[in-house]
Amino acid sequence: MKRFLFGTWLLISAGICDAENQTSNYLWPIKGAEAGENIICAPQGYIGDEFNFDYLFIGAEEGTTVLAPTGGVITDFGVGYHTTLYQSIGYKSDKPNFDEKIKEVKPYLDRSLDPRYLCGDITISVGNGIKIYIEGLNGDIAFKKGQRIGKGDPIGEVAYSYHKIKRPSIRLSIGHNDKSSDPMTPFGLKSSFIPPKTTPPVTEVTSKQAKEDFLLHIGVLKELFPGLYNVITPEELDRYVDATVARIDARPGKWPIGEFRDLMREAVAKIHDSHIYMFPPTTAQTGPSHLPAIRLGWIGDTLICTNATLRYQRLIGKPVASVNGLSADSMKAAAAARIGGYDMQAAEYKNFILATEADRILFEKPVGDGTFDMNVRFSDGETVEIKGHDTRNGTPAYVYGDRFFYTNTHPKSYTLRILNDSTAYIGFTNLSQGAPQQEEIAAFIRSIADKPNLIIDVRNNDGGLGDVTEKIYSFIANKPVVVSAYEKAKKTKEMKTLQFSTNYAGMTELFPDFEPVEGKEGYYNRSAEGRLIVPDSATNYKGRVYVLVNERSASAAASIAALVMKEGRGTIIGRETRTGYHHMTAEKFAETLLPHSQIKIKTPLIELGFDTAVTERIPYGRGVIPDHIVPLTLDELNYRNGDAILNYALGLIDGDTGKGAEESPTPAWVWFLIVGGTLIGGGFLLFTNGGRTFLNQSEKKKRRGPIKRETGTGRPIGSD
Numbered sequence: 001m002k003r004f005l006f007g008t009w010l011l012i013s014a015g016i017c018d019a020e021n022q023t024s025n026y027l028w029p030i031k032g033a034e035a036g037e038n039i040i041c042a043p044q045g046y047i048g049d050e051f052n053f054d055y056l057f058i059g060a061e062e063g064t065t066v067l068a069p070t071g072g073v074i075t076d077f078g079v080g081y082h083t084t085l086y087q088s089i090g091y092k093s094d095k096p097n098f099d100e101k102i103k104e105v106k107p108y109l110d111r112s113l114d115p116r117y118l119c120g121d122i123t124i125s126v127g128n129g130i131k132i133y134i135e136g137l138n139g140d141i142a143f144k145k146g147q148r149i150g151k152g153d154p155i156g157e158v159a160y161s162y163h164k165i166k167r168p169s170i171r172l173s174i175g176h177n178d179k180s181s182d183p184m185t186p187f188g189l190k191s192s193f194i195p196p197k198t199t200p201p202v203t204e205v206t207s208k209q210a211k212e213d214f215l216l217h218i219g220v221l222k223e224l225f226p227g228l229y230n231v232i233t234p235e236e237l238d239r240y241v242d243a244t245v246a247r248i249d250a251r252p253g254k255w256p257i258g259e260f261r262d263l264m265r266e267a268v269a270k271i272h273d274s275h276i277y278m279f280p281p282t283t284a285q286t287g288p289s290h291l292p293a294i295r296l297g298w299i300g301d302t303l304i305c306t307n308a309t310l311r312y313q314r315l316i317g318k319p320v321a322s323v324n325g326l327s328a329d330s331m332k333a334a335a336a337a338r339i340g341g342y343d344m345q346a347a348e349y350k351n352f353i354l355a356t357e358a359d360r361i362l363f364e365k366p367v368g369d370g371t372f373d374m375n376v377r378f379s380d381g382e383t384v385e386i387k388g389h390d391t392r393n394g395t396p397a398y399v400y401g402d403r404f405f406y407t408n409t410h411p412k413s414y415t416l417r418i419l420n421d422s423t424a425y426i427g428f429t430n431l432s433q434g435a436p437q438q439e440e441i442a443a444f445i446r447s448i449a450d451k452p453n454l455i456i457d458v459r460n461n462d463g464g465l466g467d468v469t470e471k472i473y474s475f476i477a478n479k480p481v482v483v484s485a486y487e488k489a490k491k492t493k494e495m496k497t498l499q500f501s502t503n504y505a506g507m508t509e510l511f512p513d514f515e516p517v518e519g520k521e522g523y524y525n526r527s528a529e530g531r532l533i534v535p536d537s538a539t540n541y542k543g544r545v546y547v548l549v550n551e552r553s554a555s556a557a558a559s560i561a562a563l564v565m566k567e568g569r570g571t572i573i574g575r576e577t578r579t580g581y582h583h584m585t586a587e588k589f590a591e592t593l594l595p596h597s598q599i600k601i602k603t604p605l606i607e608l609g610f611d612t613a614v615t616e617r618i619p620y621g622r623g624v625i626p627d628h629i630v631p632l633t634l635d636e637l638n639y640r641n642g643d644a645i646l647n648y649a650l651g652l653i654d655g656d657t658g659k660g661a662e663e664s665p666t667p668a669w670v671w672f673l674i675v676g677g678t679l680i681g682g683g684f685l686l687f688t689n690g691g692r693t694f695l696n697q698s699e700k701k702k703r704r705g706p707i708k709r710e711t712g713t714g715r716p717i718g719s720d
Contacts, residue, residue, distance in 0.1 A: 026186040027152055029134060029172060030058055031065040035187045040169055042184065043193040048164045050085045050591070051503050054180040054193060055171045057161065062168035062412075064158040068124060069132060069172075069186070071151045076123035077143045079105050081113055082135075082162050084279045084600075092391065096142040098156055107402045108291065108395055110357075114429070114462070115406060116413075117163040122155055129177040136161025136170035166413065166432035166464070202598045204254045209596035211248045213260075214267060215241075217601055220497045220592050221271055226490040226522060226607040227585045230344055230621065231271050240270060257597060262338070264599055269340030274349075274554050274579045275586050276340065279600040290388035291396050292363070292372040296320060297355035299634055303328035305376075306355065306637060307398045312386065316399065317634060319379035323362075335361045343580035346623030348551040355632060356405075400638035407643055408459045408548075412437070416444040419455070423653055424448040427457040431464030431472065431556040438471055442539040445475050453653050454541055456560065457548040459574060459645065463555025463586075473563050474536040476545055481533050481567050486609035487525035487587075489514050501590045502600065510588070510605070522607075533563070545570030546649050549624060551632075554578040555586055559610070561624040566611055573652065574630055574645045577623035583609040628652060 028035040040057040041047055047057070079101040080090040091108070093101040098120030106115050120137035137156030149155065161171040174181040184191040205213070218241055221228050232240070244267065255263075268278045294315060295307040303320040305312075320328055335358040342349035353361075363372050372388030389396040408427045414437065417425045426441065433441065448454065454476070470483060493509035504510070514523035547570055549561045558579035564570045565581070579586075585604035593600050614620045628648065630636075636644040 026069040027067055028187060029066050029069050029170065030060045030158070031067050031154075033060065036189050040165060040167075043182075043191075045192070046503070047085060047162065050164070052085060054183065055085065055173050056183040057165060057169050057171050059165075059167055059169045060158045062158055062160075064168075065154050066134065066137060066156045066158060066170060068149050068151055068153045068155050070124075070126055071149060072124040072126040072132070074122060074143055074145055074147045074149060075125045075131065076121070077145060079118065079120050080135075081109065081118050083113070085162070087279050096144075097140045098138045099140050102138060104395065114163055115409060116411070116429070117160050119159045119161060120156055124149065124155075130181070131175045133173045133175065134170055135172075136168075166430060167434070202257050202596070204256050205260055205596045206254060207248055207252050210255050210260050210263070211245060213594035213597050213599065214244060214248065214264065216497065216500060216594055217264065217267055217592065220500075220590065220601070220603055223495060223497050224490055224590055224605055225271070225273075225276075225585070225603050226488050226605070227273060227344075227583075228271065228490075231273065237271075260597055261599060264594075264597070264601075265340075266337050268601065269338055272340040272342055272344075272350075273585055273604070274341055274343050274346075275584065275589070275602075275604045277602045279591075279602070289392070290370060290372050290390055292359055292374070293386050293389045293396060294374070294376070295356075295398065296323070296359040297637075298328075298332055298351075298358065299355060303331070304634070306634060307400050309389065309396050309398060312384075313399050315376075315378075315384065316638075318382075320376055321379045322377045324373075324375050331358070331362055342551075342578045343584065343623060344621040346576055346578060346580055346621075348576040348623070349578040352551040352632065355637065400640075403639045404637055405460070407646075408457045408461065414441065416441065418448070418451070419650070422451060423453040423455060423650065424451045425455045425457065428461055428472075428557070428560075430461055431458075431468045431560070433464075433468055438468070441472070442475060442536070445539050445541050449541065449543075452543045453546065454543055455546045455548060455646070455649055456570075457646070458553050458557035458560050459548050459550040460552045461554070461557035462552070463557055463579075466556060466559075469556040469559050470533045471536075473560060474533055475539045476541045476564075476569060477533055477535040477567070478540075478542070478569060479535065479567070481563060482530055483533050483563070483610070484528050484531040484608070485583075485612055486607075487514075487528040488522045488607040488609065489525075489588075489605055490522050492523050497592065498590060500592050500595065502593050503589075503591050544653075546653065547572050548645050548649060549574040549577050549626060550645065551575050551578055553624075555584065558584070558624050562610055565618070565624055565627075571628065571652070572624060572626040573628045573649045574626050575632065576625050576629075579623060581618055581622060581624050582611055582614070582620060583607050 028037070030037070038059040040059045041052050042056055043052060043054050045052050078090055079093060079098065080088050082088045089110075091101075091105040093104050095101045095104055101120065102118055106118060109115055109118055119135060120139070121133065121135040122137065122143070124132045124134075126132060134155065136159050138159040139156040141154060141156060143155075158168045158170055161169045172183055174183045174186065180195060182191050182193040182195070184193055218237075228237070244263070247263075264278060268276055293309050294305050294312050296303060297306040299306070305315040305318050305320065308316050322328060323331060332354065335354060336350060338361050339350045339353045359372075362368060363374070364370055374386045374388075375383065376386055377383045408429060410427055410429050413429045414433060415425075415427045417427075419425050424444075426444070445454075456476075473481075489511045492511045492514050495508055495510065498504045498507050511523065511525070513527065514525050516522075517524050545564060547561045547564050549557070549572060553561065554577065558577035558581070561572050561577060562581050565572055585607045587608060588605040589602045590605055591600055591602050611618070618625070630645050630648045633644070635641055641647070
């Protein structure tokens with residue numbers, strides 16, 4: 001990974017590059033390809049909504065040999081994960097090659113990250129202060145720091161360089177004296193690179209600066225974020241802002257950047273949305289010095305030991321009363337305040353994080369001291385001193401591995417399988433497949449026409465592309481379905497806070513096609529309303545469909561389940577999705593750079609409406625709620641009995657006889673755990689008025705039977 005981080009970027013005259021880097025005799029790093037072939041993104045381009053200053057992304061078939069562009073000395077050889085284009089996490093590993101490093105590190109990758117994008121990186125020092133950085137590698141070639149390599153020597157194989165690029169690629173960049181340099185001219189290519197100026201990393205902010213950055217974030221939300229008052233009322237927001245400003249004022253002087261980042265993390269979590277994201281102001285280049293020797297999580301209302309190293313195996317499953325003098329209840333409140341990333345009241349994701357990651361939220365820096373030393377008092381009165389595991393002695397080996405977290409993770413983003421004589425299975429790690437992959441999926445669906453059951457698995461899937469989602473659904477659709485009810489923006493012009501946006505800087509007007517609608521708040525794209533998905537004429541499955549979802553099914557993955565539920569096309573099994581059913585804010589993002597702390601926050605600008613009908617089965621503010629709920633248990637978390645949700649689906653199919661092949665299972669329509677306040681006088685909001693909506697009782701859909709609830713084994717994780 002790069003050993004330098006760029007702060008505020010000021011673009012200056014184009015075409016300038018370092019004199020030492022004007023040669024054009026570098027070898028193109030993809031074996032068998034011509035210079036400039038298959039460039040995915042060059043400097044001054046965009047990866048999604050992120051501006052690319054200095055990377056050269058190059059695509060190739062997975063496993064293609066990558067060559068050293070020129071001779072030099074290997075000064076770094078590691079493995080890491082880019083959370084954003086310019087923020088990365090590096091991991092310490094002494095293994096001799098990329099494949100072994102990745103295998104060692106993968107179990108300790110943050111569980112919210114897709115392990116496919118954990119990749120190798122190599123730094124080659126050319127001389128005269130020039131270094132070449134190449135990332136997105138795997139392979140079994142052994143290297144050592146200080147080793148000299150020649151031009152054209154193999155340095156690895158093409159893997160996946162960045163989670164926003166869904167196809168195999170590498171990323172290449174060049175530094176000169178630890179400053180960004182032109183990555184194109186050395187290959188004889190016409191360059192789009194514009195060199196930046198840099199500022200030193202921010203280590204602290206004053207109280208005044210902290211307040212200004214915090215209030216800027218709130219101002220962006222109020223001006224630009226169309227879903228703000230779906231999450232919080234204006235009065236609640238004002239109270240929160242006043243309390244946070246008072247908290248900042250109560251601490252005059254300097255704020256260490258880590259502490260202010262934690263305050264902003266809470267601010268982002270307060271207005272939780274699955275598409276709002278905060279980029280940290282610093283890059284962690286090495287793994288943590290310590291990791292927990294036991295893992296803690298809330299199972300229902302009880303904090304328990306969920307996993308442990310072999311030494312502490314006997315503690316697994318024991319309820320915990322306090323840790324380091326903090327009661328379990330106070331710890332839960334502190335952890336919950338820092339958890340965002342889910343839509344409105346779709347809180348199963350929060351419960352998932354409380355079950356799996358709360359100990360790290362509480363004890364990692366900057367909140368804790370990073371040692372993971374714990375004095376644990378269990379509910380039975382036993383007290384145990386547990387030292388954090390020093391990673392210099394290797395990574396901790398827990399009794400139960402991480403197989404649960406990688407369920408439905410596939411090397412090429414999907415898998416096609418025949419499970420038995422009656423059931424086929426398609427698992428999607430994401431929904432970003434290109435035309436050749438879509439045709440392979442279509443061919444598989446045509447080949448299983450005689451199978452009465454098809455399972456579509458979108459668990460642990462963070463989404464993808466809307467057109468791919470619609471195409472996949474067309475393969476199973478039994479009638480045309482409306483996929484777009486509306487597109488809404490909060491404002492279209494005079495957006496003052498855009499001056500702090502790195503991708504819309506200087507612009508004050510967006511969305512010229514959006515218009516006001518009488519009686520509604522905001523501006524609407526009328527051309528998007530009523531867009532249809534039509535059943536595919538060549539590929540159309542007629543059997544029963546079962547969709548597997550969980551708390552990590554987001555964005556496009558939630559849309560697949562929402563389409564199936566809306567049209568009664570199949571049965572949803574698992575746990576509530578992370579993204580909402582009725583709408584999501586998932587298009588066009590302003591990346592606001594807070595000027596003092598250099599923290600960047602991505603804020604969505606458009607609300608995509610899917611359905612306006614609100615019933616007891618589909619309460620407003622929730623994700624896609626399964627017909628059959630399989631609560632998360634300790635047994636599932638530890639994978640004691642295999643894949644709990646898939647096993648439940650197969651059991652349901654085994655008992656699901658007597659239905660015709662073209663008949664969808666009758667969905668269940670009574671939801672007994674509606675969050676208080678969701679129902680208001682028997683009616684719901686259908687149009688917006690000061691952040692509230694209303695729907696006549698007569699517009700509710702008819703109830704159609706009870707939701708099945710499976711208790712499973714172990715203790716179920718409940719809502720707060």
